[in-house]
């Protein structure tokens with residue numbers, strides 16, 4: 174099939190490349206000419222394991238090309254995939270301006286029957302608005318479909334080539350047939366729904382996963398007070414198939430380009446139909462507060478952060494990505510700086526993107542984890558990059574001025590810590606934190 178993919182962010186680029194890899198003829202379009210130039214010259218604007226190689230293979234095979242000319246790509250395509258951004262507006266609603274603009278441009282370009290598929294995450298009812306915009310711009314025949322994307326950054330190619338399910342929301346029999354044929358090589362688990370249900374499936378899925386994370390983070394906070402270990406609690410819960418093991422890792426809360434924005438957008442979607450989504454509001458509130466536990470723990474040990482030097486390991490919102498959108502590290506570092514600390518930060522991949530968001534006279538970006546730790550009064554681990562877990566703890570202890578380690582992702586194990594004199598706080602594992610070990614909680618019931 175001939176596909177045009179509009180937008181070369183994570184979703185557009187990865188899905189375009191993967192569809193090409195399946196043997197389709199794909200043109201990826203972006204209005205950002207610097208991205209297209211980079212892609213044409215063999216570069217990749219995002220860090221995603223395996224993506225560069227897959228782009229090279231499929232470009233060389235002549236199945237994949239890149240352009241800024243949306244009209245040309247759309248004219249040649251049987252199926253047009255919309256994968257532009259839907260960022261948050263200040264009130265939390267999804268900003269649909271990129272979607273509407275792209276829909277107008279597509280409408281003006283289509284040439285013969287075309288299926289327009291929305292992969293961007295959009296509020297319920299948006300695909301109908303897209304259809305209305307298209308109809309205003311063309312008298313050519315078209316159908317629309319909502320095919321939400323579920324890939325995760327860092328494992329985007331694997332997720333796209335091995336999806337748990339494909340959801341196709343459409344009212345058109347022809348679109349259903351063609352889109353089922355397009356996705357059939359990826360999975361047999363294809364669910365066809367009406368358009369509004371498909372749009373809702375995406376938000377409900379992200380909101381549910383975010384709820385699991387806030388739930389386990391609250392359990393972790395209670396574990397710290399009652400002397401239980403959240404990693405054991407999560408393991409014990411996860412063996413129950415009705416609960417499942419995934420998304421029960423306690424930490425500093427979720428970040429990234431999706432959960433924060435999509436939870437806020439769903440609260441707004443509900444609000445527009447006069448429904449207060451109380452549970453999801455609490456999920457967001459818990460998540461927002463969770464990252465400040467890092468600061469609270471530091472202050473519990475150091476008392477005052479003024480003139481302290483704090484090392485930060487990890488800036489990306491999760492490992493294996495250079496994406497720093499809504500990364501918890503941002504607010505944590507800003508708070509440290511506001512409280513008078515100096516910060517030495519290191520991330521293997523994401524520092525360049527992070528430094529576009531935050532510069533400060535007391536914030537230094539370091540070239541290695543060792544450089545960041547050297548001479549610091551405390552170290553906070555915020556992203557669980559593998560290289561952090563690999564460092565021998567006695568070596569780390571020698572680098573730091575004070576052996577204080579706040580592990581926001583529960584990376585280190587008791588056996589490793591027992592050979593050191595670290596004051597160690599993790600998340601929901603009180604038996605490992607010296608501070609709590611010294612004052613075992615008394616349970617009055």
Ligand SMILES: NC(=O)c1ccc[n+]([C@@H]2O[C@H](COP(=O)([O-])OP(=O)(O)OC[C@H]3O[C@@H](n4cnc5c(N)ncnc54)[C@H](O)[C@@H]3O)[C@@H](O)[C@H]2O)c1
Nearest residue numbers: 180181182183184203204205257258259271275293294322
């Ligand atoms: N990032 C993810 O992991 C992920 C996963 C699933 C779903 N989503 C959803 O997919 C959508 C895209 O997310 P992303 O992170 O890939 O986006 P992004 O913001 O990183 O990239 C979007 C791209 O679209 C381009 N663009 C905007 N308007 C255009 C136009 N008219 N013509 C051509 N190009 C245009 C922009 O220049 C940009 O490069 C969002 O709705 C997001 O919620 C994202």
Ligand SMILES: O=c1ccn([C@@H]2O[C@H](COP(=O)(O)OP(=O)(O)O[C@H]3O[C@H](CO)[C@@H](O)[C@H](O)[C@H]3O)[C@@H](O)[C@H]2O)c(=O)[nH]1
Nearest residue numbers: 322323324325326420421422424426427428429431490491
């Ligand atoms: O047990 C867990 C799992 C994740 N996280 C955090 O949650 C955030 C999101 O992680 P993840 O879901 O792995 O990454 P994303 O790339 O943001 O993917 C989510 O958002 C995408 C965009 O909508 C969806 O397509 C994916 O299905 C959905 O998992 C990160 O900050 C993680 O550190 C935890 O704290 N604990």
